[in-house]
Amino acid sequence: MSPPKSAQRLENKWDASRAKNMSEPEKLLYRSNLLGSDKRITNYGGGNTSAKVLQKDPLTGETVEVLWVKGSGGDVGSIAMDGFSTLYMDKLNALRGLYRGVEYEDEMVAYLPHCTFNLNPRAASIDTPLHAYVPARHVDHMHPDAIIAIAAARDSKALTQQIFGDTIGWLPWKKPGYELGLWLSDFCARNPDARGVVLESHGLFTWADDARDCYDLTLDIIQTAMDWFAEQTAGKDAFGGARHQSLPADQRRAAASRLMPAIRGMVSGQQHMVGHFTDSDAVLEFVNANEMERLAALGTSCPDHFLRTKIRPLVVDFDPAKPDIDATLAGLADAISDYREDYMAYYERCKHDDSPALRDPNAVVYLVPGVGMITFAKDKATARISGEFYVNAINVMRGADAVSEYRGLPEQEAFDIEYWLLEEAKLQRMPAPKSMAGRVALVTGGAGGIGSATAERYLREGACVMLADIDETALAETAENLSARYSADVVRTVTMNVTDEAAVVSACSNIAAEFGGVDILVSNAGIASSAPVEETTLDLWNRNMAILSTGYFLVSREAFKLFRVQDMGGAIVFVASKNGLAASPNASAYCTAKASEIHLARCLALEGAPMGVRVNVVNPDAVLKGSKIWQGEWLDQRAGTYGTDKDGLEAMYRDRSLLKRSVLPDDIAEAAYFLASDLSAKSTGNIINVDAGNVQAFTR
Template sequence: MLTRAEDRLQNLWDDARAATMSEPEKLLYRSNLLGSDKRITNYGGGNTSAKVMETDPLTGGEVEVLWVKGSGGDVGSIKMDGFATLYMEKLEALKDKYRGVEFEDEMVGYLPHCTFNLNPRAASIDTPLHAYVPAKHVDHMHPDAIIAIAASKDSKALTQEIFGDEIGWLPWKKPGYELGLWLEAFCKDNPDAKGVVLESHGLFTWDDDAKACYELTLEIIQKAMDWFAGKTAEQPAFGGAVHESLAPEARRAVAARLMPAIRGFVSGNQHMVGHFEDSDAVLDFVNARDMPGLAALGTSCPDHFLRTKIRPLVVDFDPRTGDVDAVLDGLAGQIAAYREDYTAYYERCKHGDSPAIRDPNAVVYLVPGVGMITFAKDKATARISGEFYVNAINVMRGASAVSEYQGLPEQEAFDIEYWLLEEAKLQRMPKPKSLAGRVALVTGGAGGIGAATAARYLAEGACVMLADIDAGALDGTAEGLIQTFGRDAVRTVEINVTDEAAVARAFAEIAVEFGGVDILVSNAGIASSAPVEDTTLALWQKNMDVLSTGYFLVSREAFKLLRAQGIGGSIVFVASKNGLAASPNASAYCTAKASELHLARCLALEGAEAGIRVNVVNPDAVLRGSRIWEGEWLEQRASTYGTDKGGLEEMYRNRSMLKRSVFPEDIAEAAYFLASDRSAKSTGNIINVDAGNKEAFTR
């Protein structure tokens, strides 16, 4: 939280741009500006509002309407349709329905009755907090600098010391209707106050002008950051370091070994995806003397522990010895102990109507000398969970430097984690896609079949690492997929499948980026055509190197990683009709492809006891988008069949039994079937996707 001049919060408000906006549009503008800086608020955290005069669509009269961020939104990326709109008159009338704090949750059920203009956006639990502040514009943010104050034992005194009477303080209270009434009472009792710090929660600020509210929020947060900078500049963080960080490559190497093992333990109910973080803030914390004690206290802000669980698991790794094998040997015991501790927490704190216990595994894993690992249902959630724990680290750094850090009381934390309203939100989540949580590596990923297969997997919720020897094509293909499916789910690695060390590095990379692997699509390929007497040893060997040895190398590394996880997996070979049906002037290619088929059968035998399925897709004549048809192979095959380039696809189509062309998406569909649970009882099989070729019948 140190604030060099270049690190100060920037006022990004553009008067010329704002001059053209309506009040709701200014609210959106303000929200996006605030959410663009994680020092102001974390992803999905905080909310904003504006009270606006609108024309009632029923009466035609002017009414006051509360525009407030809807449930589940993110202020940084919210659009106009992300705001709930409610009649202020009806929100005021809710006070007559309130039966007291023990019944406050029922007030959420009344919020839809206050909806203005049939807006379908659901109002959040924080709506009363905005409604009852007597100001036109209200910001509620979760800045690390403010939460560090809010989570300190001397929170109230520190708030007074830093802000005087400008910013007030309220003790911890679970978000909800009662807290909204507390805020209203505070404003009435302190009419000159510009905001309030909520203990263990965050910051509220308000004004009657949109720009002034935005600038006030920045000013208050910056004041807190400056105050911490003056107090903590010379202090060692978290009691000083007791471990030294490993070198960056060594940190990733350790993570690459730990993450698949952890993933295997935590994927019992659903496949989980991992994220690794070794930023300076994380390393300062995991290497520190006070880290174990602070981590055990748990996080303070509700937004933090809803994403990270109440506390992390500290992995028993000593960076001085670097003994990863010893950690792996003890990992099962550590994870079992965490589950037992979490189950005991649930049993101590549960109520008669509490939801059933959820996944008892840790989300956050702290590794001294290495960094932080997080696991969640998808990559974005794992990454965001890590970001939230970095927020928590910053809070602990600040609070413990100027006072004593305190997490929420255990019962209060439980009551939010297992809040019936939170459970209802979870139950409304859409059903996971068929490959949710799965991780795939696709070799030959920049080609037509590889790219189509990756897109099919991504559409079903998988994470994909594209591997290819052509760096330029790889980047172009990845960027196209990122545009459609988002950056979190797509990674790339440049790889020559005939290079043993490069293949090993690729699997280490996927282990760090996603936590492991579930699906290998072995698709890297070349093609050559020549009469046998013109087939040089070099040409023969090149086919064998890429299409036989290359498939062996990537499969071998996949088996190692799949066995380390212990949760099964699927390997799909993209072979060829020519593995079954001989073709003239292509002995090297056909023989290498036949080798792939038999390798798959062997691997199916070896992998079955570990739940590793191995199957094959046999394409034929996939010209569109295929890079092996861009060069000599196209000319050679056209020459073999006495046609030209333009007539070759028509020739292949007419040669097929179904008289249809085969496209990359057709191969991708078969590769999806063989990787998904729809084929869970299939291994050692071949699916021909060739529009029908009797010579390639498997029986």
Template structure:
């Protein structure tokens, strides 16, 4: 298979009207955001930018040169002004006299806080010297795929010379740090007419004395490399040509829905993981190719790539032509165990006396021929970004293998970055995970008041949430609002009728593909009806039982299946009603269906206990605010039953309660959180009444 390569050049996005009148530091921010807006320039969190700016020293009142540089852990695409570290240039230059050699370069990071300008709390990154010692006002460092494809080629120095001549230099691989900063200093002094340098297996540095000129240089250099690669790749068989054909989109997602919970169960031993699925054209081209396995085994090159993806992926033994999914599922434990053993052996081969302890030995990236790529990480955004980084790695391998021979980073060098003590210190500074971090919840009736409040509580505690509801418009509005508040990564939705067996199974499969599996089910979908028994039709009776009993059974059954595959336990929370325990006039169908829910939960608690699946019930009463079931006829009917009007009904319920308090959706959400979290890890088969006190509903 050969290809006619499409030349996809970067647009120059600099808008002079926007940049007009900006200060040098504001131009740095603008330049950074524009560069980071295109992932072909650099990946999320990758690369950094800087400017050397004259500022007024608060101690002397005199002008002094200050380095503004992206702070540790930032992302140039989304950085704000407070994301930059600021350091005195004269103090950074003075650090050279303290340097004791490459064996001690890590200690130089400890001196950086002493160079801070204006007590800026933003921590400086290890790349600070790389920017400080380039003797130009503006410096960009990016990880463009086209550049890394050249940098990761076997003859990268020769290719760099062929493409750029003397305008862009080349430096051999060197771990980022103080020594590399001195290398750049030396290169610039010896090559004063150069506009940048390619770092082997790493990326690109470009510079200028004007912010726009620096931006233009970066874009032009990347485009020059892109165009050259395209021309040289013309007619070349991509990755050695195709070995497999892709399944159709529905079949791909079906395979992913089966694989992801199984993988999640194996990799989630120490903490819950969240999955991400990618079946983009670039991924499918790679996983279906002849050379996928040998290229994947070489590992990634750019440090940013393997910090996000581990040194290499796991290739799942799936054959799309045979459709051998059952065989793959049976062999998955052995495949994952082999990967772990190989990773542990890599650690033992490369570790130093002071290396941090072995980290999670499971793969981050799973490549599935004919299907796509699965990634797992501690949260959804990290899983998605890990996948994006591996797509960058695929693009690098694509370009490098088309014009030369792709070369991964040497194993010891990769280890020394992955287990770098400075990287470990950064990991140790990360905040403690939230209580539901890595958990995946599905909430039925998600567009209603209780469902939305529960989703908000779960999301605020770090969970990912799949909202399902039969109300498509309400669901869309709710998801839009939650995504705006918590981010689009963590919330998804599926329109679903809980009485439709096929739709329930499809929603569980969708949850598996979107998040990797399921830890928490909140069964909350509901209706309500009110009628004297002699006026209760069979259709009304059946509708209550279908939704409030059979619907809860169907959703729970599919959740059990998914949780059994993961073998990680789980929590199921039924939102029932005080009416399931206490009889109520003119509501026999509703009360009976709610009682059925409660008893179903008890039965499921018995069945789930041996697998760590806990099943508990929240019993609300009179939650009027935001509740969909209190709209329309039900509100009129209950008001009529108790001889009051709509406005007086909530007050009547409040006065009827022992505590004389209204029950709100947020109150139910708190109980649903308790029953889903580790706070109730030793509770199953229980009922929590959230009704402000009703003696008829006492459970004992």
């Protein structure tokens, strides 16, 4: 049975002392951020807020009424002042005289820039008229699950009246736009005492003449709906009760790690996709339910939901009572092909003469009974957010079907939103993807100087990175640093000893469950030793070979397995050493292990080529800055070998090079980027020396 959904009440976070001296635009920002901080109030990027403010016209000096409203594409939870559009209210009202009717409503968007106040560059959203034509000074438009559950019910109008009386009105489904703004204006004129409205299959509008009052009202209306649903559903099984039982958590993750690379390979035809796995309680309750397949087939309701998730998910054929991942994998290709064909048929049925071209026909959401939900998108954040949106849809279906009958949007209405020319124009304005967008990299030795520099180079180009290292403290510090600059979505860590076969297998399973697979392996875990051969113990010899040869083999072997399942190519970069090509005194174990590493790369290049996997080597020399290898005994030993002290060693290495330059971690990272990127798409089995020039290491 599901727990009451209002077990945790919405928290009123308004701090009157903080807001006391704020301007009206500042109060709008404060209100927006508070509302967006709780996903029960609105989903990421969903909804918008506004305030009508009296300001001095910069041109005439006269006091004019200005609409401040969330601009196109923003998120109320994270919006800043520059995220709001500002428009003259008198000009927005003048647009009424230009409106030619519902069949021409999209052309009204082109007039909005002519209404801009103070040359504000923030583009106004399609919802601007809805805020402008409500006479109240402050307006909130939110997408709370509890309200959309009412809006998506078969008898949503009657439910709205039952729950809210005359306080909150109801309007039938209408695609967002200018016509809906006029509908809302007419509703307010006919119902002057109403304090808001439920939009069928869409969301909630609330309004007041004071910023605090508007915030309080929005919370109160949503809480009322949550409390009503809690009362109505208490003691009832959701979604017709359970049909399946969940696998244990470790088995769920293991199943996801098997499924995700296969799905990723099948859906990455147009671009590399990144995956996200969710097995939250809400997801498991839904995927295990008797009514899951019926409800999933109905599609989502709120426009924000299906723009992120497509109109419906793909239900994966898997029985957790008789778990057979191999059988499920064998049937995936047909299931994904069938989904594509269904989606293309949907496009053909619903398209108009001026519809944008067919987009990627693959599913975004994959529901796996007993396991959870997998989502794929062009980047990690979008995959995660798409999953969050489908959880919103699950919550809506739970509520609507418990008290009435859940209804998705009619197919044609859904298509007209998904392939809306205004949405297409927004997509076309998005910046071009970076060179490693959608790529996933595993970097061993990721907490060291070269490893962290390489990870940062990949992150800068849009990749997702999993850092692997044996040093937990350094690993956590490196991850925190990179996450702060590139977001926590794209950085993961795993503590791993490359000589531990089980740990390596687990790490590669981990990256599959976190990102969906892997495209790039940077094998960089290192050790260095220095001793005359007669003083080289067997343990020292074996340790060099275990880390620098066997370790590189183990990680490569597991990466190859993922590459083969994905069937979309890949790249391996070994960070070797000048010493793999040129012998050095008192370092036989290290030099021999590095030579083994280089030859392993050549062997892997031969085996990888038929499936598009390239394997190349970067040979650094004397990278002292940030390198853990050069800490402790190794530094002392090499300084002793060359008859200098610690401070003089870097100068010695620099001066012995042909170019007389120091080699830095960033230099190695640049070579590792080149060898993993499409810039070197026709190179495999190669070695790039990044050593400032060492004649003994010239390849022959």
